Amino acid sequence: MTIKQLQTATTAKLKPYQSARSTDLTGSVWLNANENPYLNPAIKGLEIHANRYPQPQPEVLIQAYADYATVAPNNVLVTRGADEGIELLIRSFCEPSQDSILITSPTYGMYAVSANSQNVGVIDVPLDQDFQPIKDDISAQIAATKIVFLCCPNNPTGSRIPLETIESILQLAQGKCLVVVDEAYIEFSAQPSAVNLLEKYPNLVILRTLSKAFGLAGIRCGFVLANTDIIQIMKKQIAPYPLCCFAIDTAIQALQTPYLAWMKESVKQINQQKQSLQSWLKETLSWTPLCTSDTNFIAYQFDTEVADSLFFFLAEQDMLVRKFDTVQPSQSEIRITMGTPQEMSQLKKYLSLFFAKNDNRTVSNAGVTV
Numbered sequence: 439m440t441i442k443q444l445q446t447a448t449t450a451k452l453k454p455y456q457s458a459r460s461t462d463l464t465g466s467v468w469l470n471a472n473e474n475p476y477l478n479p480a481i482k483g484l485e486i487h488a489n490r491y492p493q494p495q496p497e498v499l500i501q502a503y504a505d506y507a508t509v510a511p512n513n514v515l516v517t518r519g520a521d522e523g524i525e526l527l528i529r530s531f532c533e534p535s536q537d538s539i540l541i542t543s544p545t546y547g548m549y550a551v552s553a554n555s556q557n558v559g560v561i562d563v564p565l566d567q568d569f570q571p572i573k574d575d576i577s578a579q580i581a582a583t584k585i586v587f588l589c590c591p592n593n594p595t596g597s598r599i600p601l602e603t604i605e606s607i608l609q610l611a612q613g614k615c616l617v618v619v620d621e622a623y624i625e626f627s628a629q630p631s632a633v634n635l636l637e638k639y640p641n642l643v644i645l646r647t648l649s650k651a652f653g654l655a656g657i658r659c660g661f662v663l664a665n666t667d668i669i670q671i672m673k674k675q676i677a678p679y680p681l682c683c684f685a686i687d688t689a690i691q692a693l694q695t696p697y698l699a700w701m702k703e704s705v706k707q708i709n710q711q712k713q714s715l716q717s718w719l720k721e722t723l724s725w726t727p728l729c730t731s732d733t734n735f736i737a738y739q740f741d742t743e744v745a746d747s748l749f750f751f752l753a754e755q756d757m758l759v760r761k762f763d764t765v766q767p768s769q770s771e772i773r774i775t776m777g778t779p780q781e782m783s784q785l786k787k788y789l790s791l792f793f794a795k796n797d798n799r800t801v802s803n804a805g806v807t808v
């Protein structure tokens with residue numbers, strides 16, 4: 439099956455929305471978009487023309503991200519966060535009430551949420567005990583799915599999938615369905631991106647975001663990297679102006695050399711903090727992480743009852759962590775995102791307190807196999 443045949447019948451019939459700014463028209467008098475011709479002088483310092491609609495796919499931003507990701511500009515689609523990329527993929531390639539996506543739990547919740555909200559089925563092929571996809575089980579479901587979502591590095595476990603495994607899944611999906619590799623946390627990983635596989639696999643899609651390593655979750659800027667057929671199909675479903683001008687301006691600045699250097703330095707610091715928290719937890723509380731984390735968080739597994747009381751204990755101290763359940767019965771995980779050094783010291787203090795309060799109960803997770 440070609441990529442074009444994979445899109446829904448509804449998407450196939452669509453023509454991309456031609457907004458006033460998406461046309462190739464040039465001119466200096468813009469009377470074609472019902473904008474206000476006046477710009478409030480209070481925001482002139484930003485040199486942003488907020489009275490005008492922004493470019494739908496801003497060329498400067500697309501070029502800057504293409505350079506960063508080492509792909510061509512026509513392999514890039516900018517979206518309102520990677521979340522919009524997920525939603526658009528499902529909308530463009532899955533027919534409601536008919537098609538399904540495949541997820542490998544435990545994984546990022548938005549794949550299923552987006553599918554459910556669009557009345558698309560969700561086939562779950564859980565990861566194995568080392569948090570790796572089970573190829574044979576995926577293969578058995580491939581004919582029943584339009585999109586396989588792989589998250590690497592994975593949220594909420596932090597685990598990564600070796601590139602060879604990703605490639606073998608791409609091979610079994612070739613001509614049958616898309617394989618989406620969500621690389622929201624790729625900057626924190628020592629493993630290279632799957633981006634070099636794009637040339638070989640027309641059915642590969644990579645999701646990226648400025649929300650994590652770039653420290654820009656507030657601007658809602660994500661990217662889809664894929665072959666042009668896929669990008670063109672998704673353009674038929676995207677909203678006319680997915681990003682506001684302030685987000686575009688900030689994102690462009692974030693892809694310049696000085697900001698990139700800051701981003702890389704902050705990734706280094708966050709990874710060091712992760713190492714140091716992990717060592718402290720091992721030495722002080724004998725806690726072993728769920729698995730090696732290639733992200734900006736670490737997950738620890740406990741009996742559900744312990745995880746619940748730890749979660750609420752920290753919440754009482756005004757400290758929020760995330761609790762989730764893996765497939766293992768009566769076990770739950772606590773996922774800790776790295777904060778500032780000060781926040782990490784506070785966390786250690788509260789964890790020591792929790793441990794001291796509960797030392798007559800099983801709060802050690804030393805028995806967990808990782």
Ligand code: PMP
Pocket residue numbers: 518519520521522546589592593620622623646647648649655658659660
């Ligand atoms: N993918 C993964 C794996 C994530 O963890 C997240 C954010 N939690 C996203 C995508 C969404 O990112 P964005 O903020 O760009 O929508």
